[in-house]
Amino acid sequence: MTAGRRQTLNLYIQAKGEVRLSELEELLPDVSSMTLRRDLEQLERDGEIVRTRGGAKSIAHLSMIREAAYTQRVGENLDAKMSIAAKAVQFVTPGRSLYLDAGTTAMCLAQQIPDESLFILTSAPNIALELSKNRNVRVALTGGQLNRDTLSLSGGEAMAYMEGLNIDVAFLTASAFSLESGFTVGDRSEADLKRLIVRKARTRVLLLDGSKIDRGMPYTFARLSDAEILITDGPLPPSYLKAAKQAKTTVVQANAGDEEKGKEGTA
Amino acid sequence: MTAGRRQTLNLYIQAKGEVRLSELEELLPDVSSMTLRRDLEQLERDGEIVRTRGGAKSIAHLSMIREAAYTQRVGENLDAKMSIAAKAVQFVTPGRSLYLDAGTTAMCLAQQIPDESLFILTSAPNIALELSKNRNVRVALTGGQLNRDTLSLSGGEAMAYMEGLNIDVAFLTASAFSLESGFTVGDRSEADLKRLIVRKARTRVLLLDGSKIDRGMPYTFARLSDAEILITDGPLPPSYLKAAKQAKTTVVQANAGDEEKGKEGTA
DNA sequence: CATTACAATGTGAATCATTCACATCTTGTA
DNA sequence: TACAAGATGTGAATGATTCACATTGTAATG
Numbered sequence: 001m002t003a004g005r006r007q008t009l010n011l012y013i014q015a016k017g018e019v020r021l022s023e024l025e026e027l028l029p030d031v032s033s034m035t036l037r038r039d040l041e042q043l044e045r046d047g048e049i050v051r052t053r054g055g056a057k058s059i060a061h062l063s064m065i066r067e068a069a070y071t072q073r074v075g076e077n078l079d080a081k082m083s084i085a086a087k088a089v090q091f092v093t094p095g096r097s098l099y100l101d102a103g104t105t106a107m108c109l110a111q112q113i114p115d116e117s118l119f120i121l122t123s124a125p126n127i128a129l130e131l132s133k134n135r136n137v138r139v140a141l142t143g144g145q146l147n148r149d150t151l152s153l154s155g156g157e158a159m160a161y162m163e164g165l166n167i168d169v170a171f172l173t174a175s176a177f178s179l180e181s182g183f184t185v186g187d188r189s190e191a192d193l194k195r196l197i198v199r200k201a202r203t204r205v206l207l208l209d210g211s212k213i214d215r216g217m218p219y220t221f222a223r224l225s226d227a228e229i230l231i232t233d234g235p236l237p238p239s240y241l242k243a244a245k246q247a248k249t250t251v252v253q254a255n256a257g258d259e260e261k262g263k264e265g266t267a
Numbered sequence: 268m269t270a271g272r273r274q275t276l277n278l279y280i281q282a283k284g285e286v287r288l289s290e291l292e293e294l295l296p297d298v299s300s301m302t303l304r305r306d307l308e309q310l311e312r313d314g315e316i317v318r319t320r321g322g323a324k325s326i327a328h329l330s331m332i333r334e335a336a337y338t339q340r341v342g343e344n345l346d347a348k349m350s351i352a353a354k355a356v357q358f359v360t361p362g363r364s365l366y367l368d369a370g371t372t373a374m375c376l377a378q379q380i381p382d383e384s385l386f387i388l389t390s391a392p393n394i395a396l397e398l399s400k401n402r403n404v405r406v407a408l409t410g411g412q413l414n415r416d417t418l419s420l421s422g423g424e425a426m427a428y429m430e431g432l433n434i435d436v437a438f439l440t441a442s443a444f445s446l447e448s449g450f451t452v453g454d455r456s457e458a459d460l461k462r463l464i465v466r467k468a469r470t471r472v473l474l475l476d477g478s479k480i481d482r483g484m485p486y487t488f489a490r491l492s493d494a495e496i497l498i499t500d501g502p503l504p505p506s507y508l509k510a511a512k513q514a515k516t517t518v519v520q521a522n523a524g525d526e527e528k529g530k531e532g533t534a
Numbered sequence: 535c536a537t538t539a540c541a542a543t544g545t546g547a548a549t550c551a552t553t554c555a556c557a558t559c560t561t562g563t564a
Numbered sequence: 565t566a567c568a569a570g571a572t573g574t575g576a577a578t579g580a581t582t583c584a585c586a587t588t589g590t591a592a593t594g
Contacts (some may be wrong), residue, residue: 001560002571021551032573037552050329053320053551053581059329062317074443125392125408132415141420143410143428153408160427161410224391268589269542299544304581320552320580507594537593543588553578560571 005031006039010048014111015082017061020054033057050251060111060130080209080233085109087231088171091205094118099170099197100127100192102152105207113137121167122158123153123193147187154189159196170201176215176231178210179243181225184217191219198222210234224249270515272298273306276427277315281378282349284328287321304403327378347476347500350521352376354498355438361385361450366437366464367394369419369457373440380404388434390420390460414454419458437468443482444475446510451484455492466488470496477501491516501518507511 005028012027013019024036032154040056043049049056050154085108092098094116100106110127113120113253115134122128123142131139142162144155173192174183183206185191198221199203206227224230225247235245244251272295279294280286291303307323310316316323352375359365361383367373369391377394380387382401389395390409398406409429411422437463441450450473452458465471465488473494480503491497492514500521503511511518 033551034574035572038571050317050319050324052317057317062326062329125395128392128413129396129418130558132413132418135415139413139415140422141408141410141413143408143420145396146399146406146408148402148406151396151399153410155407301545302543307540346589538593538594539591540579541588541590543586545584547583549580549582549583551578556574558571558573561569561592562567563569564567 002039005194006042009036009039010043013043013049014058016058018055018057021056021102022054041060044259048208063126064074077236080211081105081108081152084207084209084231085112087252087254088205088207089113089204090170090237091171091229092116092118096168097121097166099167099172099201100124101130101171101194101197102127102150105209106171109171119122121162121165125153126151142193143184147190150187151189152187152190154193158165159193162196165200167197167201169203170197171205172197172209172227173207174212174217174221174233176212176217178214178216179224179240182220183215183227186217186219186222188219191221194221199265205229205231208232213237213240220227223247253254269306273309276303276306277310280316280323281324281325281327285322285324288323290322324341327483336498347399347478347521348372349377351474351476351500352379352499354406354519354521355472355474356380357435358438358470358496359383359385363435364388364433366434366439366468367391368438368440368461368464368474369394369397369417370440372476373438376438376474388429388432391418392420409460414457417454417457419454419457421454421460426460429463429467432467434468436470436472437464438472438474439464440474441479441484441486441488443479445481445483446491446507448483449487450475450489450494451487453484453486455486458488461488465493472498474494475499478508480504490514 004149009024018085021033021036025033028036040049040051044051047059048169049058079158081104084105088109089112092113097119098121100110100120100122106124107127107130110130111129113134115136118137119140120131120137121140121142122131125141125146128139128141131137142153146153177183185194204227206222206229208230210233213232224243227249229250229252230244231252231254236251241251276291279513288300292300295303305381305490307316307318311318314326316325348371351372355376356379359380362385364386365388367377367387367389373391374394374397380401382403385404386407387398387404388409389398392408392413395406395408398404409420411420414422439450442452444450451459471489471494473489473496475497477500480499490508494516496517496519497511498519498521503518508518508528
């Protein structure tokens, strides 16, 4: 009972990043604030959170903010990203070999990856670290130069690493997506790497939060028809839905707040 | 004046990891606690620290604890490691190509690397992320599988990356060091990687905190004579000093508390 | 050089979270 | 069942934090 409540609290805090004690009191009205305080104390000992005046913050989230401070606000669309990740994690089954892209959406997914027998390749050092918390997941990084804006590795060496490696499912993110240009990013060598992944993976899952739809960036790495699955939040414009149907791409709608149930199974 | 004080505060907090407000009041008796509070507020906005009841904590330090929670307590010998790193950073000159090993000592060094034109290769994702905060430093990671205990990449692919790459100065850490076995670690493939680095680097700097001296681990990756520089805290036993003299290895003593002055120049 | 504006700093009262010690309730075990 | 150990609740005491306001320092402007 105690352990379960602590886990609930931890999940909640990890998802929100920052909470006030008063929130937690509303969330769990059956226990006193003193109990919640003691739970937070424990979670702090476990290294999951730091307690602040009036509440607590997730350490993982703090590191994320710190790391992405140079690019954009992580908080933007975080709900959307969390719910997209919640849908994506349904495509993870034990024993598979996965690829995880860089980016905050992928980071949200990394946090939700179950501790099962998996092999996961990623090009993002921060995601590799997050994944390494799982005892049963073997984590590998593509080498290469680190792009300080996207926190992504790329370059010829990163690609060389991929030869002789099999990927069952690749979870890819894009900076922008439109019908004309397909999935695009702003960096040449990152696009090269993504193209290679698209070619090597057996199943391609594209993660795309709504703010990126109907926009374009310089380099295309995939077309809609390359994606078996497209997970997005909010409603897709009709023209896009039609195109997806033609391309035989399964579109999964993730609605913020779906994290818990999410059992409609669009797989 | 304000900016200078904030920087002092930040350095102090980053070094200590966790401070109480009362400490800061002693450190800077010329300003009121209210000013210090406002400074902490600013540093929190900058994403450097989190404020806690009664003080503040360094975010970088928190992430370190989180990451190394599986192995050992980071706090152990942290003073020693910081002072070793302070000595090591004197061997960093602009325009060079460096290698930084994995480990908390190397992480301490990473935090002190100046934001100069440098190329730095590392096998530790967490260190790569730390280094990426510097605008002028180009950071590269060796690829490979991630060892969750040492947070170090290794494996054949990691080594393949190194071909065609030149390293001016390599900063290496060891799990143990003795006259008989030399510098040793507990993992085979990590030893392989380190051996390669030792071979490729023009100058080899070994970082070693006192607790590791006169111990042995299974795999040797270098002998005393391979190291041009050996930086250690506390006094080295006479037999080791003699051996170092014979091996033409410069021994640098880092004494905890040296971070500020440290201008005796043993280079 | 005086003046104004603005940011940085100090002060003390009011507020609020937190801690602490102690009482009570569960839970697991012999 | 009875006991021990851990979990939880309560309210007073403590201590940190905030807030509004006064003051000082600093830089730009006429």
